[in-house]
Amino acid sequence: MAKITRKPVPRKAPVPKKKAKAAVTKPKAAAKKSLKATKPTSFKPWTPAEIHEVFSRFRAANPEPKGELEHVNPFTLLVAVVLSAQATDAGVNKATRALFEVADTPQKMLDLGEERLRDYIKTIGLYRTKARNVIALSAKVLSDFGGEVPRTRAEIESLPGAGRKTANVVLNMAFGEHTMAVDTHVFRVGNRTGLAPGKTPLDVELGLEKVIPAEFMLHAHHWLILHGRYTCLARKPRCEVCLINDLCRWPEKTV
Ligand code: SF4
Numbered sequence: 001m002a003k004i005t006r007k008p009v010p011r012k013a014p015v016p017k018k019k020a021k022a023a024v025t026k027p028k029a030a031a032k033k034s035l036k037a038t039k040p041t042s043f044k045p046w047t048p049a050e051i052h053e054v055f056s057r058f059r060a061a062n063p064e065p066k067g068e069l070e071h072v073n074p075f076t077l078l079v080a081v082v083l084s085a086q087a088t089d090a091g092v093n094k095a096t097r098a099l100f101e102v103a104d105t106p107q108k109m110l111d112l113g114e115e116r117l118r119d120y121i122k123t124i125g126l127y128r129t130k131a132r133n134v135i136a137l138s139a140k141v142l143s144d145f146g147g148e149v150p151r152t153r154a155e156i157e158s159l160p161g162a163g164r165k166t167a168n169v170v171l172n173m174a175f176g177e178h179t180m181a182v183d184t185h186v187f188r189v190g191n192r193t194g195l196a197p198g199k200t201p202l203d204v205e206l207g208l209e210k211v212i213p214a215e216f217m218l219h220a221h222h223w224l225i226l227h228g229r230y231t232c233l234a235r236k237p238r239c240e241v242c243l244i245n246d247l248c249r250w251p252e253k254t255v
Helices: 017-022 027-037 048-061 074-083 089-102 106-112 114-121 127-145 153-157 164-173 184-193 201-211 214-230
Strands: none
Touching (some): 074 089, 074 164, 089 114, 106 114, 114 127, 164 214, 184 214, 201 214
């Protein structure tokens, strides 16, 4: 496989005045700008050697990446993912730490009941709907799947409150399957870098699955999420400290 030499990274990247100004624009305007900036465009295609290099660097920096949603078994992972829609992992963890001490199985969740469940998760957005879904999915896991979280995409997606992303996270983290869950971070990184440009999360998911070598697929989802969350930030990507800044195709990268 062709060896890729990394260019030296300058210590300090000057921030153009225009970009500094963008960082203080109103959130709505900034979000629009960020979306525009990540719109699929035409990139110089990545070679397999370059893609291998990207994931080798992620692996070298963090060989065993972990998701940040706290859970103690596949059922609590499923519940945590359902609760995490439009919420931060930190916010979900704050609520579920106490919840999972009293309800870490579908039966215990049903015994807890919707009203008391609401009290545990009321700091999470859309908690009323989510509480209803968690009770309904617990009942379904018990009645249709013998109390065990099902292992197929179709079955997981049949549970109340669970969609494609939930199924991908559960299949990957609980059952070690090579799925690619696309959240806002993975969507942005896939588009900006040019690794898998796409207009929808599904486009990006399928694009990433197509180009990422199998040897990296177990952890690729977490590497990309962590990269988007801590380095390739939506409003002000930290290109100067980015591990893959010499390979990234984003025309607006700052190095
Ligand atoms: S160089 Fe910048 S835009 Fe490209 S992946 Fe790194 S942080 Fe993101």
